[in-house]
Amino acid sequence: MITKRSAPRSTPNRLDRRSVLASLATLPAWPGLIGTAAAQAQTAPLASWNDGPARRAILEFVRVTTDQASPGFVPPEERIATFDQDGTLWVEQPAYAQLIYCFDRVPALVKTKPELANVEPFKTVLSGNREAIAKLPMDDMEKIAVATLSGMSVGEFESQVKAWLATARHPRWQRPYTELSYQPMQEVLQYLRANGYKTYIVTGGGQAFVRVFSEQVYGIPPEQVVGSMGGVSFGYGNDGKPVLTKDPKLLLNDDHAGKPEGIYLMIGRRPRAAFGNSIGDQQMLEYTKAGNGARLSMLVLHDDAQREYAYGPANGLPDSRVGTFTQALYDEAKSQGWSVISMKNDWKRIFSFEQ
Amino acid sequence: MITKRSAPRSTPNRLDRRSVLASLATLPAWPGLIGTAAAQAQTAPLASWNDGPARRAILEFVRVTTDQASPGFVPPEERIATFDQDGTLWVEQPAYAQLIYCFDRVPALVKTKPELANVEPFKTVLSGNREAIAKLPMDDMEKIAVATLSGMSVGEFESQVKAWLATARHPRWQRPYTELSYQPMQEVLQYLRANGYKTYIVTGGGQAFVRVFSEQVYGIPPEQVVGSMGGVSFGYGNDGKPVLTKDPKLLLNDDHAGKPEGIYLMIGRRPRAAFGNSIGDQQMLEYTKAGNGARLSMLVLHDDAQREYAYGPANGLPDSRVGTFTQALYDEAKSQGWSVISMKNDWKRIFSFEQ
Numbered sequence: 001m002i003t004k005r006s007a008p009r010s011t012p013n014r015l016d017r018r019s020v021l022a023s024l025a026t027l028p029a030w031p032g033l034i035g036t037a038a039a040q041a042q043t044a045p046l047a048s049w050n051d052g053p054a055r056r057a058i059l060e061f062v063r064v065t066t067d068q069a070s071p072g073f074v075p076p077e078e079r080i081a082t083f084d085q086d087g088t089l090w091v092e093q094p095a096y097a098q099l100i101y102c103f104d105r106v107p108a109l110v111k112t113k114p115e116l117a118n119v120e121p122f123k124t125v126l127s128g129n130r131e132a133i134a135k136l137p138m139d140d141m142e143k144i145a146v147a148t149l150s151g152m153s154v155g156e157f158e159s160q161v162k163a164w165l166a167t168a169r170h171p172r173w174q175r176p177y178t179e180l181s182y183q184p185m186q187e188v189l190q191y192l193r194a195n196g197y198k199t200y201i202v203t204g205g206g207q208a209f210v211r212v213f214s215e216q217v218y219g220i221p222p223e224q225v226v227g228s229m230g231g232v233s234f235g236y237g238n239d240g241k242p243v244l245t246k247d248p249k250l251l252l253n254d255d256h257a258g259k260p261e262g263i264y265l266m267i268g269r270r271p272r273a274a275f276g277n278s279i280g281d282q283q284m285l286e287y288t289k290a291g292n293g294a295r296l297s298m299l300v301l302h303d304d305a306q307r308e309y310a311y312g313p314a315n316g317l318p319d320s321r322v323g324t325f326t327q328a329l330y331d332e333a334k335s336q337g338w339s340v341i342s343m344k345n346d347w348k349r350i351f352s353f354e355q
Numbered sequence: 356m357i358t359k360r361s362a363p364r365s366t367p368n369r370l371d372r373r374s375v376l377a378s379l380a381t382l383p384a385w386p387g388l389i390g391t392a393a394a395q396a397q398t399a400p401l402a403s404w405n406d407g408p409a410r411r412a413i414l415e416f417v418r419v420t421t422d423q424a425s426p427g428f429v430p431p432e433e434r435i436a437t438f439d440q441d442g443t444l445w446v447e448q449p450a451y452a453q454l455i456y457c458f459d460r461v462p463a464l465v466k467t468k469p470e471l472a473n474v475e476p477f478k479t480v481l482s483g484n485r486e487a488i489a490k491l492p493m494d495d496m497e498k499i500a501v502a503t504l505s506g507m508s509v510g511e512f513e514s515q516v517k518a519w520l521a522t523a524r525h526p527r528w529q530r531p532y533t534e535l536s537y538q539p540m541q542e543v544l545q546y547l548r549a550n551g552y553k554t555y556i557v558t559g560g561g562q563a564f565v566r567v568f569s570e571q572v573y574g575i576p577p578e579q580v581v582g583s584m585g586g587v588s589f590g591y592g593n594d595g596k597p598v599l600t601k602d603p604k605l606l607l608n609d610d611h612a613g614k615p616e617g618i619y620l621m622i623g624r625r626p627r628a629a630f631g632n633s634i635g636d637q638q639m640l641e642y643t644k645a646g647n648g649a650r651l652s653m654l655v656l657h658d659d660a661q662r663e664y665a666y667g668p669a670n671g672l673p674d675s676r677v678g679t680f681t682q683a684l685y686d687e688a689k690s691q692g693w694s695v696i697s698m699k700n701d702w703k704r705i706f707s708f709e710q
Contacts, residue, residue: 077576154619198578211623221432222623223553232619234612234638242642244619251606251620257589264509264587264599265606266621268566268577283589287597 045191047348048184054298054346057339058188061296062195065272072294076196080271082226082263082284083189085203085210087277087324088300089218090181091170093309097177098205099141101164103133105148108160122147149206150230150246153237157246161212175353178217183352185275185300189218192273200271202263203227204255204280208246226266228254259284272296278312278324285338297338301325304344400546402703403539409653409701412694413543416651417550420627427649431551435626437581437618437639438544440558440565442632443655444573445536446525448664452532453560454496456519458488460503463515477502504561505585505601508592512601516567530708533572538707540630540655544573547628555626557618558582559610559635563601581621583609614639627651633667633679640693652693656680659699 049055064072065079086092106125109116116122121140124132152160170180189199201220203210207227214220231247254262260283263271273296274281274288285297302311302325312325333340343350404410419427420434441447461480464471471477476495479487507515525535544554556575558565562582569575586602609617615638618626628651629636629643640652657666657680667680688695698705 077570080578207620207623215432223435223621225623229620232616234615234642241645242615242638244615244642260589260597260599261587265562265584266578268562268580283597287589287599290596 045194046184046187048187050346050348052346054339054341057296057298058191061273061294062191064294066195074272074293078269078272079192079195079197080200080267080269081192081197081273082200082202082259082267082271082275082288083185084259084276084278084281084284085201085205087302088275088281089185089189089201090177091308092277093302093311094171096205097168098209099145100168101161101209102145102148104164104168105160106144109148116147146248149209150248152246154208154232154244154246157208158212161209165213173351178213179353180351181217182300182347183349183354184347186218186352188275189220193219197273198224200224200226200263200267202254202259202274202284204253204258206230207254226254226262228252228258229262255280257283260287263287274298275300277302279326279329280324282329282332285333286336289336289338297333297336298341299325299329299333299338300341301330301343303342304347304350307350308343400549401539401542403542405701405703407697407701409694409696412651412653413546416628416649417546419649421550429627429648433624433627434547434550434552435555435622435624436547436552436628437555437557437622437626437630437643438540439614439631439633439636439639440556440560442657443537443630443636444540444544444556445532446663447632448657448666449526451560452523453564454500455523456516456564457500457503459519459523460515461499464503471502501603504564505603507601509563509587509599509601512563513567516564520568528706533568534708535706536572537655537702538704538709539702541573541707543630544575548574552628553579555579555581555618555622557609557614557629557639559608559613561585562609581609581617583607583613584617610635612638615642618642629653630655632657634681634684635679637684637687640688641691644691644693652688652691653696654680654684654688654693655696656685656698658697659702659705662705663698 046055046058064070065074067073083089086096090097103125106122110122110126117126121136121143124136124140125144127133149157165176165178168177169175170177173180193199199218199220201210201214201218201224203226205227207225207229210227211222211225214222214225228250229252231249231251232244233247235243235245237243252258252262252265256279259281263269263284270291271284271288272291272294274284275298276282276285277300281299285299289295289297301313302309304310313327313330330340332338341347349355401410401413419425420429422428438444441451445452458480461477465477465481472481476491476498479491479495480499482488504512520531520533523532524530525532528535548554554573554575556565556569556573556579558581560582562580562584565582566577566580569577569580583605584607586604586606587599588602590598590600592598607613607617607620611634614636618624618639625646626639626643627646627649629639630653631637631640632655636654640654644650644652656668657664659665668682668685685695687693696702704710
């Protein structure tokens with residue numbers, strides 16, 4: 001009775017070689033503190049949003065689902081809202097932050113395993129030859145991801161990510177990645193939480209990676225981060241104490257069809273509201289919207305080259321795959337009653353550091 | 356640097372053939388309503404507990420971790436408490452409720468797949484020949500579990516479990532299983548929540564099975580149930596709507612070492628308090644206790660044959676494996692500063708329906 005569409009499954013980090021190179025080419029390693037786009041008290045809800053259909057859709061959804069007199073009222077325990085991260089809550093161009101992280105970790109990795117210095121693809125990464133790095137095939141990219149994201153204890157991994165976040169800078173804004181969350185989306189998170197919604201990140205990126213900063217950056221605790229999940233193994237250290245070690249095994253590829261699957265496994269309830277920006281979010285938005293009662297599915301459209309980036313259908317090529325927001329996804333949004341957020345028109349400002 | 360003890364991994368449902376038989380032999384199928392051992396307002400905390408080291412350990416742990424002036428103070432967001440279910444929150448004898456469920460589902464399963472009527476082990480289960488059923492080997496038990504727990508949509512599964520809960524009765528008390536939660540443990544759940552703790556179930560049983568009733572029975576929402584996890588697949592039904600289907604694939608065996616692994620994957624924080632009753636909980640209690648600051652690890656000892664059951668070390672055989680609470684576990688508890696709860700001595704009453 002059920003037919004399965006074979007949804008395209010990408011690797012957890014959705015590697016894009018051109019983007020990686022672009023970012024690596026310009027990425028300095030400055031010391032600094034981890035920035036925070038922490039919640040700020042708002043005088044009015046969604047203050048960084050212009051009045052328009054997107055802002056009104058959010059306000060109306062909250063009104064309908066929280067007003068006890070409304071037929072769309074949702075009991076507090078069922079108020080679940082899910083958010084993609086890359087490109088929805090923070091900048092994903094010119095490359096996913098986690099991918100930069102993996103490349104940046106290679107020198108430290110080789111220090112602990114000197115035998116890798118002469119083994120590909122690590123040798124090429126260490127060479128600094130950007131042309132050669134750009135030519136690395138996809139399975140070499142995956143080798144780098146596996147080598148830098150597994151094999152250590154979960155505590156060591158957390159320390160490594162924290163150290164990177166403290167020094168890494170985005171090539172365009174020269175700021176920590178943690179300062180590059182979208183202020184209007186921070187306001188959506190706050191507004192939904194103020195109205196009894198539990199907010200979740202549902203990311204194709206690594207669950208363990210995002211958990212390191214999700215509470216500080218988004219006010220979302222680790223238990224509310226659903227992401228691509230590597231296995232962990234319980235064991236005992238030399239001191240006899242329990243240790244959890246990150247395995248190279250992928251348990252859940254939390255992208256495309258994996259997003260509603262991950263939501264079921266980790267949350268066990270269908271979201272009332274879901275936010276995404278790419279074809280990796282399509283099934284999550286479909287699944288959310290297919291529930292009964294009031295549901296909100298929204299897509300962030302990157303159409304602001306001046307203040308951020310313009311890619312996907314916004315770049316004027318109807319079938320463009322420059323980004324992962326295809327024309328087909330745009331058309332589905334329009335026909336299915338999802339809201340499309342125009343960064344250019346709907347957002348007064350992009351980042352909290354802008355006035 | 357890390358050595359792995361190969362912890363014994365049992366099947367998710369830890370099948371026990373003798374117990375199954377004992378239960379099947381006496382299990383009538385009476386219609387009825389799902390009972391609830393819902394939270395009741397308590398005049399004093401832990402009112403169903405006798406004064407003693409176990410009750411005092413809980414009160415002291417809460418005092419130390421919630422008093423801002425205490426060096427053991429724990430910020431609210433880090434207050435995580437995890438509870439095994441079978442034998443810790445509700446009765447597990449003479450057989451796990453979920454195992455009874457699987458056997459009880461076989462006739463309905465054969466109705467939808469008549470070809471199974473003449474296929475083993477389904478043929479034997481249908482025969483009602485208890486002696487033959489008792490002799491079914493373990494892999495036949497697993498076939499029954501797979502056939503009754505996967506292949507349907509997640510919505511169909513939920514309906515099937517609800518229908519069973521409404522009619523199934525425990526052979527000894529002739530009450531719905533949902534009425535057989537331990538009143539003193541309900542009070543621990545309530546007391547911890549009243550003090551800012553997030554309470555989780557961490558069960559070797561099926562996550563999807565327990566989620567059906569966890570909110571009603573324990574006040575624990577589905578997103579706070581960690582259990583043995585089968586895969587799910589996203590697809591589209593004949594109406595074009597998204598459907599999640601339960602797969603026969605096991606993603607996480609949430610027992611023994613799988614418990615701290617599941618906690619890491621689903622919660623991402625080490626518990627401050629953990630409660631169990633068997634060797635399946637050993638690693639969770641070790642992991643909890645190994646954290647810094649105040650930690651509470653507790654084991655329920657079934658030593659009350661009159662009001663419930665006596666098994667494990669309580670049955671007087673030091674190396675007994677009648678239950679899964681071994682003498683070695685008891686000794687570890689004593690040497691590691693875990694608290695052992697004596698049902699006989701520490702609990703004034705076992706169930707909410709007792710006065």
